[in-house]
Amino acid sequence: MRRPSYDMNVFRERRAALASRYPGAAFVLPAHPEQIRNNDVNHAYRQDTNLFYLTGFEEPGSVLVFRPGQDPESTLFVRPKDSFNETWYGFRYGVEGALSEFGVDHALVIDDFEREIVNLLRSCDRLFYHWNLDPQFDRDMLSVLEAVRSSSYRSGGGHLPVFDSAEAIGELRLFKSEHDIRILRRACEISANAHIEAMRFAKPGVNERQVMATLIHSFYMQGAVREGYLPIVAAGSNATTLHYIFNDQTCKDGDLLLIDAGAEFGYFAGDITRTFPVSGKFTEPQRRIYEPLLEIQKALVQMVRPGIRYRSLHEASVDAITELCLDLGLLKGTKRQNIDSQAYQKYYPHGVSHWLGMDVHDVGRMIVDDQPRLLEPGMALTIEPGLYVPVNDLSAPEELRGLGIRIEDDVVVTATGCENLTETCPKEIDDLEKELCTPSSWRGPT
Ligand SMILES: [Mn+2]
Structure with a gap:
């Protein structure tokens, strides 16, 4: 098993700092979109800074759903283990590795995101999300917001209010530990x-x-x-x-x-x-x-x-x-x-x-x-x-x-x-x- 080269306590402390400021909210942070392979060769991939800041997780195709004060508080959606793709493109942590190495409360494969996200958001009073990072993911999020609105569990009606996750996390990142x-x-x-x-x-x-x-x-x-x-x-x-x-x-x-x-x-x-x-x-x-x-x-x-x-x-x-x-x-x-x-x-x-x-x-x-x-x-x-x-x-x-x-x-x-x-x-x-x-x-x- 590959091991992350970062001290996971650092990321846990950052999540705790964010949680103390935004109880009741949900953060949805997708990975930086994967680079298009140009003529079948790879170009350097760098994780979305905010997702990395809170998890240390560097794989594309992942999403963090962070719900301060709820259980599970941190859910990381990741790419599944896959021997074909790992042979061609390298190691993946998968669900087990995400749990054991990154200290999140819960991990699921990314294919479950669509099914689980509405449940995860139902109990939250607002959403922090940053538009325009990944247009495809933006479209998915519009459907998710609509599904949460029409869900019978939300009695007040209307959409979840959406705030900018980049600005909220930016205020934490501004102060260096x-x-x-x-x-x-x-x-x-x-x-x-x-x-x-x-x-x-x-x-x-x-x-x-x-x-x-x-x-x-x-x-x-x-x-x-x-x-x-x-x-x-x-x-x-x-x-x-x-x-x-x-x-x-x-x-x-x-x-x-x-x-x-x-x-x-x-x-x-x-x-x-x-x-x-x-x-x-x-x-x-x-x-x-x-x-x-x-x-x-x-x-x-x-x-x-x-x-x-x-x-x-x-x-x-x-x-x-x-x-x-x-x-x-x-x-x-x-x-x-x-x-x-x-x-x-x-x-x-x-x-x-x-x-x-x-x-x-x-x-x-x-x-x-x-x-x-x-x-x-x-x-x-x-x-x-x-x-x-x-x-x-x-x-x-x-x-x-x-x-x-x-x-x-x-x-x-x-x-x-x-x-x-x-x-x-x-x-x-x-x-x-x-x-x-x-x-x-x-x-x-x-
Ligand atoms: Mn300069």
Whole structure:
């Protein structure tokens, strides 16, 4: 028997936390839809984050029905054991394995879902479900809701009210436990080490794709499960495309190289951006942007502590970057005018932060009771100011055109401030230049 590699108490505690908030409700969480086999080969499968968060169960074709306070509280529907399919596509836990290894109260084969779900929902007063993840399953759920409505056991009539399961579970996931932070810390360490590998490897003449290969090689060699997202490896003015994914150009002498990449470890993702000169030495115009932007980034990290409004981080970044744009001659007029007219967005078009966790852009509300959310211990977020000068921006000083710089760290809010989970990844100019002239362990092209 295969054994799950996760501590099942973690998932039991998460289910208990959810149960205490929603007595009387039912959660129906289907697995992530199975990938279509393209020409009979498999592509990587990743479980739906919320289903994994509550069970640790990674097989497709499964559904968790969770009914806080009822018996059984957790019912996991799974694919049956099947020697033909297991020969071709690998081990399945089946009903017995689901019960013995995952600690759920009850397990049934997925073919019984249609027959059992109405019974399971009859005694619940509301349903938590997230639409639009799997259109086929959505259609099944509409029939289920209708069947529950017409069932004689529901005296009040009408449909079960439906709430968004992703939002409810998102509020739990927003607060990372000690266990979660340990895993996230490791995902960040792996990501930081991979960035260092990439810095040592990068030099004029290598292709962005080869730099990407060193990152991914390093991720997997350190025990990562997969990339947290498709890495961005953008040389020269490619860095001014925010979600550049071609990663196929040659790094040239004099270019800056922007790398935004993070590893996934234990379903948690790191997310780091570093920008450095391919040749190993910053030019004067590159320094002119990099040095003040780094000071801004460090000041923003310093701001992170319980009690500050999450949104104030972005407001502070807009204020500081607009001022920097004025200093650099990119914007004209006063700071106030450029902020009010949003003129700064030409050079700084994105937000300074997002929640970080089991999804790179993690879940959790930013507004609570119509008020901007205050930071609390256990929240994890990125700090990633950037400045991008379009290559064809004739109003910009010529030597700054085509420069794109972003510096991104991952932090978790503590009782008194924050812990920077990615501080081992160099970002000071001296540290970067030292790393850049350290020989790579890779025998890449010369
Ligand atoms: Mn990010």
